[in-house]
Amino acid sequence: MSPNVKDNLEQIVENAIRKTFKRIIKKASKGESLENLIKSLIVEKVMSKLKIVLNRAVVKATMKKFVQRAVDKGWERNRKNLMEIIGALE
Numbered sequence: 209m210s211p212n213v214k215d216n217l218e219q220i221v222e223n224a225i226r227k228t229f230k231r232i233i234k235k236a237s238k239g240e241s242l243e244n245l246i247k248s249l250i251v252e253k254v255m256s257k258l259k260i261v262l263n264r265a266v267v268k269a270t271m272k273k274f275v276q277r278a279v280d281k282g283w284e285r286n287r288k289n290l291m292e293i294i295g296a297l298e
Contacts, residue, residue, distance in 0.1 A: 250279045
């Protein structure tokens with residue numbers, strides 16, 4: 209891999225990580241629960257995977273609501289296991 213490509217990729221990754229931590233810190237400072245922080249990260253991850261398909265703002269907003277509902281349903285199905293894991297982390 210050429211040095212320029214490597215440097216560009218490193219910069220992109222660093223920026224993405226910095227932005228993600230800023231969002232997490234902002235949400236945490238507003239008093240959001242750990243559960244809501246994790247859910248929002250899952251939604252962001254799924255939305256980033258759908259980025260290619262979601263080129264229209266209307267479709268994007270609709271899909272985000274759909275993804276949020278799907279994450280909530282998935283969270284409820286796996287709540288017991290997730291809360292045990294989160295409890296072990298705290």
